[in-house]
Amino acid sequence: MPLETVFAGIKLRNPTVLASGILGTNAEILIRTAKEGGAGAVTMKSIGPCEKDGYANPTILEWEHGLINAVGLPSPGYKNTEEELKQLEKSGIPLIASVYAHSIEEYAEIAGFAEKFKPAMIELNMSCPHSKGEGMPFGLDEETAGQVVKAVKKVSGKTPVMPKLTPQALNIASIASACERAGADAICAINTLGPGMLINPEVRKPVLANKFGGISGPAIKPVALRCVYQIYEAVKLPILGMGGISNGRDAIEFIQAGATTVGVGSAVYYRGIGVFKEVCDEMVQWMKKNNAKSLEEIRGVAHGH
Amino acid sequence: MPLETVFAGIKLRNPTVLASGILGTNAEILIRTAKEGGAGAVTMKSIGPCEKDGYANPTILEWEHGLINAVGLPSPGYKNTEEELKQLEKSGIPLIASVYAHSIEEYAEIAGFAEKFKPAMIELNMSCPHSKGEGMPFGLDEETAGQVVKAVKKVSGKTPVMPKLTPQALNIASIASACERAGADAICAINTLGPGMLINPEVRKPVLANKFGGISGPAIKPVALRCVYQIYEAVKLPILGMGGISNGRDAIEFIQAGATTVGVGSAVYYRGIGVFKEVCDEMVQWMKKNNAKSLEEIRGVAHGH
């Protein structure tokens, strides 16, 4: 009970959310992540306008302090996700449909399609750091970010809309404000950081086929926490905070910084699909030990003096 | 011998350089870092226009995957560094004098002062992420960065000038190009990343007194490596690469990305003042095992196909 959370009007059993791009390639694995893994909500792998293979391997690696990935936003194309979306709608599991695109019109087109399947929320990925011309450019600039949100809001009906922001933006809080003014219902922060690169010195070459990739996991936690903290001071919207959350204590830190829900991505690598249940258990234990009666009580407490 | 390096015309015993802000508060410790620690060159803590205390503690913490610091650029004021600069000049140890300022004129003023003591090099810190109005703003924009370099070059005589860049710049390679066009003799990359923040959830407050701080150490290595790689493709200038170098293999990776010299900062925390000697030994061992006769041979090899 103490973890029940209302996020942009959606009731969740707990505040843990499967991050986009992790596991979420079909309906069955998303349902399993919620039922067996314990996630309060799950996000699909971002879907794009058309069929796209992404980069050659290696695309995802662990480098001791986090993951690095340049999957390159592979996508079956949004029209090929109909079966999965239907199956998820039927399952009743809170689903966040994640969308990436090359233009404002495309964002609206894909979001409009997703809306028909009544997902709990539509996430606008404007923050992927390794795919050319998609995602990130929209999240670097207040005006563009606002325009994307506005265009999507016109077609999204009652489904809440949540832009996902990038830590590369020089002022992530202003971008969040612009999205709020444009009608966003929540903010998701952060997508992967970087880009970064790995070199294998024995081979004398970059390891990722794309050379550069986005960084996630433990290494990015302080940056993610700062972003959530700054966004919380700039907007009234609820925040889905993510970036390096590996355990319950990390999740509590994000909530103290101002997050309403907490995304878990890379930690699936470190702890397996059951990480959501584990994070929840650890949060409850932490709350007992530290006399926190509810998440409400500690949300945003790291602010002020 | 295999590690001897010429960097922007300066002969160094080896390519390891003490990064600015680590240890470099007086002449004696800098001399010790070179002699006992084994650094090929050492950098002073960045000096600013006037006496300044910096932030309250905590200012520097280790958080498992790196350090975070918000020291706040404390400075005795450049005029109070005369004794140290004289002593270092006498010592003959290759010294990089690091400068931060609030305006283009101030950069020139302080650099002009430093030049009188014939340091091996003048570093322009335009990249500190946690001190308001100083440093970083100059390194985010091509035009401003170029103007700073140009102004300093007018007063720096024969002393090579090296701007130090920030990974927050959206296109670090263009900033490096602008500095090259303005007459820079070398590029240093990167300064700390972020900013980030730590929260102590039991205390329910940010840990750094300044809340936000720059991240260094292992967590930032992939970003630093990517920056060096991109700068190498954009300019002909030699590069002092740094960010998360902890051992000889890391240093080799930076050299394969295109660095001529390698900065070591946070690793002093992890391995002590002798880290320079250790990194050099590890580089030599790596070279033997991997049939690399010289650093020249492997510099930049990670580029191309």
Add this chain to the structure above:
Amino acid sequence: MTETPETATIKKISQETPSIRSFRLDFPMQAKPGQFAMLWLPGIDEKPFTLTAEGKECAVTVQEKGKFTKALFKLKEGDKIGIRGPYGNGFSTSRVKKACIVAGGCGAAPILLLAEELQKQGIKTAIINGARTEKECLFAERLRKTTHDLYITTDDGSLEEQGFVTAPLQRLLEKEKFDCVFGCGPEAMLKKVFELCEKYKVPCQLNLERYMRCATGICGSCVLGKWLVCKDGPVFNSKQLRETEEFGSKALLKCGKDVPIKEFAEWRQQ
């Protein structure tokens, strides 16, 4: 922990059949039969391959097919290659006293380690090994050393029995009681093996393949229904397969599109 490829030297290349070679690597890897490694050719790609030797040195056995394997076949002894692993669950031999292995085509790769392991544990094992033609029959000589009960089938009858592996399997299931049937090979074949096992109420463990990226259970590229082939598999038991409609019927392409298994198989042949 890091999960990036390390470099290994190719110590020995053996031509197993006209299209299949084994590559022995100067690289230690402790693995169970059925586990796999990711091989990396810089600038080309990274792909999963079942381990066909493990311990102080490891090996993989590869059929020349597309871009990656063609590039691999150009390498010589002494050349270097990137490798990470082992991954996946491998076959479980616990509580097995009498076993049957069914292998087909290059999917037969894990068979050798498995047969050797079963022999080492003193488990009585019948092996059925199928190939298109005599020349493409993998590991026949080495398998013969591990069992007295070796059945070989070829599509064209060029070696021993003509036909598919399912014929001898059905005969064996008819007259003998196995604790487990282990299978590796093309999914269409495995589907038939599964149906036979279900009919004769014998548990089976089948080694499946899907397109892979991370190999560590995070990207979801390799989903088989609710399972991750790289982590929950690549070996699945009867219970898991029973609940999995996608087995033998559907798979994701590289782009994530869900297609019939036949289309997937064709895509792989491109």
Add this chain to the structure above:
Amino acid sequence: MTETPETATIKKISQETPSIRSFRLDFPMQAKPGQFAMLWLPGIDEKPFTLTAEGKECAVTVQEKGKFTKALFKLKEGDKIGIRGPYGNGFSTSRVKKACIVAGGCGAAPILLLAEELQKQGIKTAIINGARTEKECLFAERLRKTTHDLYITTDDGSLEEQGFVTAPLQRLLEKEKFDCVFGCGPEAMLKKVFELCEKYKVPCQLNLERYMRCATGICGSCVLGKWLVCKDGPVFNSKQLRETEEFGSKALLKCGKDVPIKEFAEWRQQ
């Protein structure tokens, strides 16, 4: 490894003198005499304090001075505080058979752990403890339990001998042969102790202070010549001090400015 403050509860506060209190914390820390911890008061500051108890619980003994210690003195038993450590090298008692401790003012903090350690090891120890006045004399009763040879001096003569610690030290050095003189207290006093030890050719180990930030040997704030007080110290031996012109003469302010030790001491009194 992480080097961020953890939370501890204040279990017991003891008023040692009118201006000095000990804070016993519900926090385990294994430390040698002379090692220190960093105490954190969120929103205020973080400062180094010598440990005056160690083991399952630890303690610090603090003189009320400026902003940080005033805030600390407002805390009650049961309140929480941040702590990290232990840091520094501590005193070395190896090969010492007969010792003398000289302590002055609040710098006397490490004296208690040291005296108890020497007693535990059965090392014969003379202790000289100086204070401004009787009321400010730290740990007199507890020290008496560790030695038969306790000398107390007060500036105003309100307790035992009037004058500085150096007078009884000189008398002792004159007639006895110590393996080591251990010293803690104001740097001006320690400088005199050092000079006496050099004159009588007795090795000494002195506990020094500088302004600190990281406490882990990286920022250079605490330099004493080429030494880092937080890491190479805070305890230095005669050999190190002989090569260090800055001992007793110069120190860095918070901004990094190099000033005479007198100016540094005055800044600290602000």
